[in-house]
Amino acid sequence: MKQRQAATDVPEAQDIPSIIRPYGDTTGDAMVQMSFTLPVPAGRRAEIAALRLAGQMGLDPASVVHSKPMGPNFTFFIVYGKVNHLIDYAGIEVPAGREYPLLAAKEVDLAIRTVLNRRLVVVGACIGTDAHTVGIDAILNVKGFAGEKGLEYHREIQVINMGAQVTVAELVERAKAENADAVLVSQVVTQKNAHIHNTKQMAAAFHDAYPTAVGPGMGRPLLIAGGPRFDTVTEEELGVDRIFGKGTTPGEVAAYLVHALLPNWIPSEPS
Amino acid sequence: MTKLDLDPQVVRKARRLAERAAAPIIEMARTHTTVSVERAQLRLGGLSGADSDGLPWVNHLVDAVRDQVGLEHGVALPVWDALRNEPYDDLAGLARAAALGAVTFRIPKGSDADAAAELARRSAREGIGRVDRRRAERDTMLREVGDPAQPWIYLIVATGDIYEDIPQAQAAAREGADVVAVIRSTGQSLLDFVPEGATREGYAGTYATQENFRLMRSALDDVSKELGRYVRLTNYASGLCMPEIATLAGLERLDMMLNDCMYGIIFRDINPRRTFIDQRFSRQIHARAGIVINTGEDNYLTTADAVDAAHTVVVSQLLNERFGKEAGLTDRQLGLGHAFEINPAIPDSFRLELAHAQLVRELFPDAPLKYMPPTKHMTGNVFAGYLLDAFFNLAGIMTGQSIILIGMMTEGIHTPWLSDRDLALENVRYVREACGALAEDFVPRPDGFVVQRARQVLSESVDLMERICDDTLLTAIADGTFGVTRRPADGGKGLDGVIERADAYLNPVIDILDSEDPHAAAGGVPTPAGSARE
Numbered sequence: 167m168k169q170r171q172a173a174t175d176v177p178e179a180q181d182i183p184s185i186i187r188p189y190g191d192t193t194g195d196a197m198v199q200m201s202f203t204l205p206v207p208a209g210r211r212a213e214i215a216a217l218r219l220a221g222q223m224g225l226d227p228a229s230v231v232h233s234k235p236m237g238p239n240f241t242f243f244i245v246y247g248k249v250n251h252l253i254d255y256a257g258i259e260v261p262a263g264r265e266y267p268l269l270a271a272k273e274v275d276l277a278i279r280t281v282l283n284r285r286l287v288v289v290g291a292c293i294g295t296d297a298h299t300v301g302i303d304a305i306l307n308v309k310g311f312a313g314e315k316g317l318e319y320h321r322e323i324q325v326i327n328m329g330a331q332v333t334v335a336e337l338v339e340r341a342k343a344e345n346a347d348a349v350l351v352s353q354v355v356t357q358k359n360a361h362i363h364n365t366k367q368m369a370a371a372f373h374d375a376y377p378t379a380v381g382p383g384m385g386r387p388l389l390i391a392g393g394p395r396f397d398t399v400t401e402e403e404l405g406v407d408r409i410f411g412k413g414t415t416p417g418e419v420a421a422y423l424v425h426a427l428l429p430n431w432i433p434s435e436p437s
Numbered sequence: 438m439t440k441l442d443l444d445p446q447v448v449r450k451a452r453r454l455a456e457r458a459a460a461p462i463i464e465m466a467r468t469h470t471t472v473s474v475e476r477a478q479l480r481l482g483g484l485s486g487a488d489s490d491g492l493p494w495v496n497h498l499v500d501a502v503r504d505q506v507g508l509e510h511g512v513a514l515p516v517w518d519a520l521r522n523e524p525y526d527d528l529a530g531l532a533r534a535a536a537l538g539a540v541t542f543r544i545p546k547g548s549d550a551d552a553a554a555e556l557a558r559r560s561a562r563e564g565i566g567r568v569d570r571r572r573a574e575r576d577t578m579l580r581e582v583g584d585p586a587q588p589w590i591y592l593i594v595a596t597g598d599i600y601e602d603i604p605q606a607q608a609a610a611r612e613g614a615d616v617v618a619v620i621r622s623t624g625q626s627l628l629d630f631v632p633e634g635a636t637r638e639g640y641a642g643t644y645a646t647q648e649n650f651r652l653m654r655s656a657l658d659d660v661s662k663e664l665g666r667y668v669r670l671t672n673y674a675s676g677l678c679m680p681e682i683a684t685l686a687g688l689e690r691l692d693m694m695l696n697d698c699m700y701g702i703i704f705r706d707i708n709p710r711r712t713f714i715d716q717r718f719s720r721q722i723h724a725r726a727g728i729v730i731n732t733g734e735d736n737y738l739t740t741a742d743a744v745d746a747a748h749t750v751v752v753s754q755l756l757n758e759r760f761g762k763e764a765g766l767t768d769r770q771l772g773l774g775h776a777f778e779i780n781p782a783i784p785d786s787f788r789l790e791l792a793h794a795q796l797v798r799e800l801f802p803d804a805p806l807k808y809m810p811p812t813k814h815m816t817g818n819v820f821a822g823y824l825l826d827a828f829f830n831l832a833g834i835m836t837g838q839s840i841i842l843i844g845m846m847t848e849g850i851h852t853p854w855l856s857d858r859d860l861a862l863e864n865v866r867y868v869r870e871a872c873g874a875l876a877e878d879f880v881p882r883p884d885g886f887v888v889q890r891a892r893q894v895l896s897e898s899v900d901l902m903e904r905i906c907d908d909t910l911l912t913a914i915a916d917g918t919f920g921v922t923r924r925p926a927d928g929g930k931g932l933d934g935v936i937e938r939a940d941a942y943l944n945p946v947i948d949i950l951d952s953e954d955p956h957a958a959a960g961g962v963p964t965p966a967g968s969a970r971e
Contacts (some may be wrong), residue, residue, distance in 0.1 A: 201856065201857055202856075203854070203856045233569055233744070234859075236856065236859045237608050237611065240855055242856045242859060254676075264647075284790075295622070295623045295624035295640045298623075299704065299922075303922065307922070328707060329922075330704070330705060331623075331624065331627050331705070331708040355623055355641045356851075357597065357640055357641045357852070358640070360640055385534055394849065400971060412817070412849075
């Protein structure tokens with residue numbers, strides 16, 4: 167399966183140069199653009215500072231194509247330049263794709279019905295001070311996201327959406343009371359790394375609350391964190407089973423639930 | 438202004454239905470009180486400050502009264518009765534003692550009740566007088582410093598630290614902002630107390646406190662005088678302490694307050710009854726203080742689809758208008774909200790936006806409409822986002838919106854950088870200058886796409902409003918009509934702070950707000966007797 171995917175996803179090797187540079191309008195021109203602000207008054211001296219920065223970033227030659235004062239003490243710059251870096255593209259391993267197949271809604275329900283023989287219970291919440299329920303609602307509410315219905319839509323999934331500003335203790339208590347198969351938390355607010363801190367705290371609390379658990383679905387719920395800014399951390403660092411990023415659709419989450427909680431399910435061949 | 442040729446009968450019907458849907462809610466608000474309404478009365482009476490743990494004295498005092506004699510009679514009688522009988526000079530002294538359990542409260546009877554009521558009335562009159570004087574102060578500044586032309590440019594600051602917010606707000610004003618909103622810390626809406634003092638730590642925003650209000654208003658007064666135009670200050674009268682925050686806004690001359698009739702219910706899971714009761718009091722205070730409210734319909738479109746749910750925005754606006762007017766707000770105080778949130782990938786999305794924006798403009802011709810920029814379809818492609826924001830600005834100018842919130846091309850990536858704000862202002866300045874009075878020339882073709890779409894949304898709004906009238910508004914909210922979120926009438930946070938009023942309930946602040954024209958005092962504010970103590 168993976169081989170077939172690799173064969174279709176990656177074009178013929180001879181089409182791609184093995185060493186690459188950025189492309190402006192000519193192969194190998196290595197042109198990039200960037201914008202930034204310096205905390206100094208606009209003027210020739212500020213421009214020299216901007217060019218020094220560009221130089222230290224490896225842009226040579228660089229040119230300031232736009233500079234604009236923003237109040238008396240700040241200047242905004244747009245800089246173009248040629249980078250001197252080379253990227254060994256051939257040395258980059260093709261990253262693994264999604265490790266599970268997407269499933270139609272009917273297929274998800276069938277899997278749960280067949281393997282579990284009861285409804286799969288999902289408890290979701292925005293934890294900590296975060297009041298932005300956009301993400302969790304997009305995944306859980308019937309309304310869904312990107313044209314896909316949310317998990318509530320599934321006949322075989324029981325959704326408990328606790329909403330915003332739920333404490334970790336409340337979440338753990340509810341998950342236990344409902345015998346949750348999976349717990350979804352959404353974190354949007356990133357100020358002072360609140361999303362990382364909150365999620366770690368949540369994961370730790372669940373691991374404490376289910377001390378004898380062997381793994382997700384084996385003595386404890388599957389722990390899923392979602393949010394737009396989790397791209398700097400790994401599942402292991404947070405203590406969760408899975409992180410979903412920006413643009414995740416309910417269908418991807420539903421398919422993951424089947425993959426992680428019902429590993430013995432074999433989807434029927436598409437007819 | 439009837440570019441859409443809306444059927445006046447249909448519009449009248451929509452308003453009649455809104456009135457019917459709102460009636461039972463208003464009746465509930467008139468017969469109940471909440472812990473925060475009672476605390477607001479004490480704040481108007483001049484009680485401020487908090488214990489060493491930060492719990493305000495108004496909370497201590499109201500809790501103590503509640504524990505001993507309940508709140509169904511209101512705090513006025515037991516509190517001012519205790520002030521008469523106990524050796525405390527003022528509310529602060531009484532509250533400190535009550536916090537230690539050293540005060541015995543009672544519901545006074547007969548001449549004791551009359552005497553306590555008289556003291557409470559005097560305190561309420563003084564408090565309302567302070568709000569009236571702040572309003573007069575604003576009117577004077579608007580005359581002397583100058584009132585900017587609409588559309589007003591509305592910018593947000595949100596650092597969490599009031600002392601960082603101040604220079605950012607002043608910089609924003611110098612760059613062209615007519616309205617500065619200080620976003621609140623996200624945790625605040627669910628706090629059942631108002632924090633005290635100047636604050637320097639918040640999550641994605643800065644706590645709303647009386648001192649923060651005062652500091653920011655004073656800084657904006659300075660920059661207003663420097664620029665020769667009055668820069669308005671906005672905050673949020675929402676959450677569990679809505680009545681108190683509204684009161685503090687009136688006392689510190691804030692100019693606009695976010696105050697939606699259903700936002701807290703739907704997006705913060707605050708109990709529906711608590712919200713509606715708190716809201717009526719808040720709006721009465723806003724009316725009296727000359728504050729423009731901003732409603733939150735834009736939020737529905739962040740969870741629901743902006744095309745499918747367009748009519749829920751109109752329904753909510755009609756309800757907000759009805760609740761607002763009943764509480765004494767004028768059309769010019771109704772900053773009804775809506776947003777540019779249609780998926781740009783669908784065909785004719787800009788025409789649909791124009792239809793929705795023009796519909797709202799014509800349904801509420803005298804309201805200072807607040808138009809919100811795209812957030813849901815800002816993808817991280819800052820270049821495409823900048824273009825979408827320009828189209829938003831264009832729609833705002835073409836349809837004569839009054840308050841335009843400035844969209845950031847980095848929406849959804851991070852809180853705005855200095856350069857994001859500067860580029861955003863450059864965007865809106867260009868559109869505003871380039872278009873001039875383009876709204877005059879924008880006349881949709883009779884029976885064309887825009888006109889038809891506007892009529893369709895209006896007719897769907899009337900249908901929905903009819904269903905709400907049949908089912909009651911509380912049921913509609915419980916069924917997930919707004920923002921696709923279900924909120925049952927007895928669910929959510931804060932229901933335990935709702936109390937049915939007894940026959941002998943006394944709240945002299947509400948008596949004044951219920952019986953007087955909130956705008957009579959504006960312009961020629963009488964100095965109330967005995968106000969020397971301010």
